[in-house]
Amino acid sequence: MNRTVVTVARDVLAATREEAEAFRARRAQAGTLVVNLLSSPGAGKTSLLQATAAHWQGRYRVAVLVGDLATDRDAQRLAPLVDVVQMTTGGACHLEIPLVNKAFAQLPNCPWDFIFIENVGNLVCPASHDVGEHLRVLMLSVTEGDDKPAKYPKMFRTSQTLIVSKLDLLPYVPFSVAAATEDACRIQPDLTVLTVSALKGSGISEWCEYLEAQRRQRVLAATD
Numbered sequence: 402m403n404r405t406v407v408t409v410a411r412d413v414l415a416a417t418r419e420e421a422e423a424f425r426a427r428r429a430q431a432g433t434l435v436v437n438l439l440s441s442p443g444a445g446k447t448s449l450l451q452a453t454a455a456h457w458q459g460r461y462r463v464a465v466l467v468g469d470l471a472t473d474r475d476a477q478r479l480a481p482l483v484d485v486v487q488m489t490t491g492g493a494c495h496l497e498i499p500l501v502n503k504a505f506a507q508l509p510n511c512p513w514d515f516i517f518i519e520n521v522g523n524l525v526c527p528a529s530h531d532v533g534e535h536l537r538v539l540m541l542s543v544t545e546g547d548d549k550p551a552k553y554p555k556m557f558r559t560s561q562t563l564i565v566s567k568l569d570l571l572p573y574v575p576f577s578v579a580a581a582t583e584d585a586c587r588i589q590p591d592l593t594v595l596t597v598s599a600l601k602g603s604g605i606s607e608w609c610e611y612l613e614a615q616r617r618q619r620v621l622a623a624t625d
């Protein structure tokens with residue numbers, strides 16, 4: 402069999418990396434914490450964002466850039482609460498920074514306090530794409546099984562925060578928060594673990610306080 406060696410003299414991902422770094426730096430200068438929210442489909446990302454906006458009741462300027470393969474249903478759910486732009490990927494299983502930049506350009510020009518990027522529901526591909534976030538938050542719902550950290554390690558390794566969601570369903574499913582947390586922290590020892598039920602409201606105020614502290618540490622203190 403013939404073999405051909407192709408020498409790539411240029412880092413083809415360098416431009417994307419630079420675009421993500423520039424987005425992160427510009428948002429930090431404006432005092433905005435950018436949060437990349439990831440999970441498998443249906444873990445409760447949009448529900449958490451609804452509960453977050455309802456908890457803050459307009460205290461902060463919040464926008465959501467929401468990614469989906471098709472439909473603008475999540476954007477319709479969020480629009481009564483926050484400024485929102487739907488990014489429809491047309492089949493792509495993750496978001497990339499050029500699409501995020503285009504969506505951001507559609508928002509009103511204002512100094513946002515928080516921008517959430519709701520990524521496409523998928524526990525694999527989004528882990529490999531820097532979309533210019535300051536904080537990567539991974540959600541795992543109790544209905545998915547506590548074995549997921551060990552089975553999808555990259556997603557857990559590249560995140561700073563794990564939210565165990567749908568805690569109200571814990572009495573009905575075989576899920577050990579301790580086992581999931583132990584596996585996740587073995588993969589990523591610096592992981593912060595929070596538990597929430599967006600449906601019942603438990604853990605939402607702790608999550609909101611956590612976000613406020615992250616904004617102070619990662620954005621406001623860093624740009625003083």
Ligand SMILES: Nc1nc2c(ncn2[C@@H]2O[C@H](COP(=O)(O)OP(=O)(O)OP(=O)(O)O)[C@@H](O)[C@H]2O)c(=O)[nH]1
Nearest residue numbers: 441442443444445446447448522567568598599600
């Ligand atoms: N019992 C319970 N159900 C929840 C909770 N949070 C969300 N759900 C339900 O779970 C389903 C999926 O919630 P979504 O918020 O749409 O999840 P998502 O991660 O945004 O879904 P995709 O964007 O499609 O990946 C909906 O039927 C929600 O009502 C919760 O805390 N408890």
Ligand SMILES: [Mg+2]
Nearest residue numbers: 446447475519
């Ligand atoms: Mg959603």
